[in-house]
Amino acid sequence: MTVELSLTRDPAHIRHGSNIGQPMTRTDGVLKVTGKARYAADNHPAGMVYAVIATSCIARGRVTSLDVAAAKRYPGVIDVMTPAHKPELAEDPDAKGNPFAFRMELLQSDEVRYANQAIAVVIAETLEAATEGAALLSPRYQVEIARVGLDAGEAYAPPVVGIGNPAEVRHGDIDAGMAAATKLTDATYETPAQYHNAMEPHAIVAVWDGDRLFIDTPSQGMGFAQMRVAGLFGIPPANIHINSPFLGGGFGSKGLISGPQVLGIMAAKLIGRPVKLVLRRGQMYGPVGHRPPTRQRIRIGTDDAGVLAVINHEARVTTSSFDDFYEPAADASHTLYASPAIRTAHEAVRVDTGTPLFMRAPGEATGSIVLESAIDEAAFACGIDPLEFRLKNYAEVEPTTGKPFSSKALRQCYARAAERFGWAGRPLQPRQMRDENGFLVGWGMGTATFPAIMFQGNARAVIRADGNGVMETGAHDMGQGAWTALAQISADSLGLDFDQLTFRSGSSDLPDAGIAGGSGHTATVGAAIHNAGAAVIAKLAELATTDERSPLFGAGNAGVVARGGRLHRRDDDARSESYVEILARAGLAEVDASGSGAADAAAQSQYAMHAHGAVFAEVKVDPELGQIRATRLVGAFAAGRIINPLMVQSQLRGGMIWGLSFALHEEAVMDHRSGRILNANLAEYHVPVNADVPPMEVITVDEHDPHVNPLGIKGVGEIGITGSAGAVANAVFHATGIRVRNFPIKIEEIVMGLG
Amino acid sequence: MRIGALVRNADLAHDAEFARSYPAVAEALLSGASAQLRNAATVGGNLMQRTRCAYFYDAGSACNRRWPGAGCDALKGENRLHAVLGWSEGCIATHPSDFCVPLVAFDAVVEIEGKGGRRELPLEALHRLPGETPERETALERGDLIVALRLPTEAKDFARHARYIKVRERTSYAFAVVSAAAAFRIEGGKIREARLALGGVAAKPWRAREAEQVLAGARPDPAVYREAARAALAAAKPSGDNAFKIELAQRIVARALTLAARGTPDRIPALPGSPFSSVAGA
Numbered sequence A: 001m002t003v004e005l006s007l008t009r010d011p012a013h014i015r016h017g018s019n020i021g022q023p024m025t026r027t028d029g030v031l032k033v034t035g036k037a038r039y040a041a042d043n044h045p046a047g048m049v050y051a052v053i054a055t056s057c058i059a060r061g062r063v064t065s066l067d068v069a070a071a072k073r074y075p076g077v078i079d080v081m082t083p084a085h086k087p088e089l090a091e092d093p094d095a096k097g098n099p100f101a102f103r104m105e106l107l108q109s110d111e112v113r114y115a116n117q118a119i120a121v122v123i124a125e126t127l128e129a130a131t132e133g134a135a136l137l138s139p140r141y142q143v144e145i146a147r148v149g150l151d152a153g154e155a156y157a158p159p160v161v162g163i164g165n166p167a168e169v170r171h172g173d174i175d176a177g178m179a180a181a182t183k184l185t186d187a188t189y190e191t192p193a194q195y196h197n198a199m200e201p202h203a204i205v206a207v208w209d210g211d212r213l214f215i216d217t218p219s220q221g222m223g224f225a226q227m228r229v230a231g232l233f234g235i236p237p238a239n240i241h242i243n244s245p246f247l248g249g250g251f252g253s254k255g256l257i258s259g260p261q262v263l264g265i266m267a268a269k270l271i272g273r274p275v276k277l278v279l280r281r282g283q284m285y286g287p288v289g290h291r292p293p294t295r296q297r298i299r300i301g302t303d304d305a306g307v308l309a310v311i312n313h314e315a316r317v318t319t320s321s322f323d324d325f326y327e328p329a330a331d332a333s334h335t336l337y338a339s340p341a342i343r344t345a346h347e348a349v350r351v352d353t354g355t356p357l358f359m360r361a362p363g364e365a366t367g368s369i370v371l372e373s374a375i376d377e378a379a380f381a382c383g384i385d386p387l388e389f390r391l392k393n394y395a396e397v398e399p400t401t402g403k404p405f406s407s408k409a410l411r412q413c414y415a416r417a418a419e420r421f422g423w424a425g426r427p428l429q430p431r432q433m434r435d436e437n438g439f440l441v442g443w444g445m446g447t448a449t450f451p452a453i454m455f456q457g458n459a460r461a462v463i464r465a466d467g468n469g470v471m472e473t474g475a476h477d478m479g480q481g482a483w484t485a486l487a488q489i490s491a492d493s494l495g496l497d498f499d500q501l502t503f504r505s506g507s508s509d510l511p512d513a514g515i516a517g518g519s520g521h522t523a524t525v526g527a528a529i530h531n532a533g534a535a536v537i538a539k540l541a542e543l544a545t546t547d548e549r550s551p552l553f554g555a556g557n558a559g560v561v562a563r564g565g566r567l568h569r570r571d572d573d574a575r576s577e578s579y580v581e582i583l584a585r586a587g588l589a590e591v592d593a594s595g596s597g598a599a600d601a602a603a604q605s606q607y608a609m610h611a612h613g614a615v616f617a618e619v620k621v622d623p624e625l626g627q628i629r630a631t632r633l634v635g636a637f638a639a640g641r642i643i644n645p646l647m648v649q650s651q652l653r654g655g656m657i658w659g660l661s662f663a664l665h666e667e668a669v670m671d672h673r674s675g676r677i678l679n680a681n682l683a684e685y686h687v688p689v690n691a692d693v694p695p696m697e698v699i700t701v702d703e704h705d706p707h708v709n710p711l712g713i714k715g716v717g718e719i720g721i722t723g724s725a726g727a728v729a730n731a732v733f734h735a736t737g738i739r740v741r742n743f744p745i746k747i748e749e750i751v752m753g754l755g
Numbered sequence B: 001m002r003i004g005a006l007v008r009n010a011d012l013a014h015d016a017e018f019a020r021s022y023p024a025v026a027e028a029l030l031s032g033a034s035a036q037l038r039n040a041a042t043v044g045g046n047l048m049q050r051t052r053c054a055y056f057y058d059a060g061s062a063c064n065r066r067w068p069g070a071g072c073d074a075l076k077g078e079n080r081l082h083a084v085l086g087w088s089e090g091c092i093a094t095h096p097s098d099f100c101v102p103l104v105a106f107d108a109v110v111e112i113e114g115k116g117g118r119r120e121l122p123l124e125a126l127h128r129l130p131g132e133t134p135e136r137e138t139a140l141e142r143g144d145l146i147v148a149l150r151l152p153t154e155a156k157d158f159a160r161h162a163r164y165i166k167v168r169e170r171t172s173y174a175f176a177v178v179s180a181a182a183a184f185r186i187e188g189g190k191i192r193e194a195r196l197a198l199g200g201v202a203a204k205p206w207r208a209r210e211a212e213q214v215l216a217g218a219r220p221d222p223a224v225y226r227e228a229a230r231a232a233l234a235a236a237k238p239s240g241d242n243a244f245k246i247e248l249a250q251r252i253v254a255r256a257l258t259l260a261a262r263g264t265p266d267r268i269p270a271l272p273g274s275p276f277s278s279v280a281g282a
Ligand SMILES: Cc1cc2nc3c(=O)[nH]c(=O)nc-3n(C[C@H](O)[C@H](O)[C@H](O)COP(=O)(O)OP(=O)(O)OC[C@H]3O[C@@H](n4cnc5c(N)ncnc54)[C@H](O)[C@@H]3O)c2cc1C
Pocket: A682, A683, B005, B031, B032, B033, B034, B037, B040, B041, B042, B043, B044, B045, B046, B047, B048, B049, B050, B096, B097, B098, B099, B144, B145, B146, B147, B173, B174, B175, B176
């Protein structure tokens, strides 16, 4: 089905819908299931050797000695890179050039800032020799007392949270709201440290050729990585060639190149041979970012009828001792509920960990589980059904800014998901429902939201004399399906059938596609592709409509539309000409054009742009043993145009499983004395296994958004976590009557609470 | 039945004859680890697996088991899952095996090949409580190898009333917070003989003989299960933030006894050992 869409921006030549919207399976699926997809660590250039990082087992102090001689004596060990023996860097790895430059440990000193920090790199002919060499270094330390946890030091107000958000936001009169409220929920919640734990560890294969550098490494942002590496090694960004066709997950931890990846490049430079460096699972708990722990106090005041008077959401977060990233947890309260007074505020404590970073829904996830739990508490305090309570306080405009929403189909999300779930008739009181086996049953819900973000991205489009097309963009496929979804947009943008298109991506030699983060990649790169396609079609139209020999002569540039490799007259569809004919007559081998995509500042200043959703969860709880199992999850999401329903479904499902994980499983356990992580492995860092994932249903609600971007795309990568985590936690309360305010919900809280 | 030490966990659990004769043992095996691990793990390896105490694995921590006299960082550290029975100030670790729990209830015997030739040992005597010498985890001497495991024929008499129940922090692929194996010989509506052992509570699979005494001769009913549970945990005391495990262990004992009395299911549930195994489709 081909539908012509009304697009906000001009390109009159393109009709989206031939490929966009189709549930195409992944174009790289066969490669992946047959093991032919080549991930970074699968590369073995000739002469390659192995580098293994030696990591610190203290969290704070100095390395006083390393037995380099012992490591070097080990057969196969080539060299040991240490602070005293390493290539010169052109830039201080602690320099802060821009808000996306985070400090990294590149052996610049003997200082230890956190456990699992790199303190040396052993390079050897084999992985085994390098591993053994690293063990033989037997470091000695001067240990200082580690600062661990949310009470480790004096809290201070951070300058900003997230990327440039104010640490405190006030809307309306908080005191008046508090005074007006007749019912007050005042609750303090804690969320734990979490680690991204992408299946594929950070890996790099680095090859130097003079002052050119070739690297295979998983990246969610090749352009940023190029800039950073260029600065560190004093070479032009264009000399750096990054190959990153596939990522085995990133979740934000591969958004910025990490210290260990740069150490691989340094090792290659030091010994003048290609080097491979792959982090071990345990080594990922430190240098590649994490979600910091939070303590959040939230006060929600309402009148007796459950109408909001005030939301005051305060969050304390940790950051590292040496850099600044502040999880914007409280910001989750900005957009969802229509309260006349809203305050969000953050404070921070410095601890001896690696610097926290963006982890899938940074701020939104930590804040959402608390907001949605507290909303559930407030509804319960008023004796109102949680869905009714949310509808009563539905935000018609963005509460903190007063801006209208560019689109917001949240009401439909509530209605569709509630209906599908069978929410009606849910008892208000907890611990009312049992199943046929005597298990306690609980139903909970949460609202999902995530901002529609765009970065800056570029694409280049080509139509060749044979009528086929090429789209090039250095986009990133983290497993989310960019290879497929962006190719679908490309085919439509060029007016071609899918099999007439060559889609090139995953390399820094292609136009910079910006960062795959903030759920904004498809929107950003999609817009760039759309604009590049429109531009190249305009060139074709120009050739045809100005040429007397063309049946399209005189139609005017805007008077033609592209479809199936031909341009058609708008006013007479029967008059058309193929791309092949147009180029042949013009004697051209190809035409090309570039396009870029970015947020429209004017639209942004006018509208609040967010995706929304509603998630409903059922859990069962063993009434004596306290073990919890989610048994049903239903989510409905409105996120603008759906490019590929299959990919979108799997993003949303994956997000919802993360939400379940947040509520019930995930936690990095840290020794409060040493600052070492005690469960830095996938056996004891629990994420849901198949048996924990209940039957799930994901509904996408149609939403046409003429303002967000030319294609009307909002992101779907992160929103699934929000809402879901709270829904599961609220279902546990509904099943048991126990309100657990420390996540993940632990069995002891339920066992002891059940009585 | 004699089982070679190199038999894979999965092969043993899926052996029809074995599962029929010792259903609680098969259920315990299948409740452990993941399918991939069970395909690789051997009988001897499962018996001899080390504690999951994180400080034992963290080379930067003090651990008496690893380094006698170094101290025990678990004692005032993260210890919510540590032992509540048979621990000492020297070590509060637990033995993580599921397999061993019903084995010890059924008086399994290990055959050991050592310097002095072959000998045998009740499984109950294989793992040691820490006392003053936590580094001595088992009764094996240097040079000893477990070559086989034997289950007495009498253990088959419990096959109609035998269960293994395991509470864990996710539905599958997690070690036990606490577990229990319970089995009965019921005759004339009365418990002729009961077997009970707990997992995740001590440095060894914990046979609860006092509880078995309480049950012997009684009619199977909830009051006597509760009394047996109290008896099983009578000597328990928290070693840290784990008082809940004492309560939980009593409830698990009562549950395991209830389910054992109800009768062994015809087939091992799809979620072996799970409290949710009674759910249709589970
Ligand atoms: C992620 C993970 C989750 C797990 N979850 C569970 C669980 O839920 N429940 C559970 O019960 N187990 C669990 N296990 C443990 C698993 O069952 C054991 O790792 C496995 O049984 C070990 O068997 P193996 O044959 O590989 O032994 P190995 O790992 O080869 O050996 C283990 C130890 O036993 C010694 N050993 C091996 N065979 C003999 C012998 N014949 N005589 C003397 N000493 C011997 C070895 O020297 C070594 O010290 C888990 C393991 C992992 C890694």
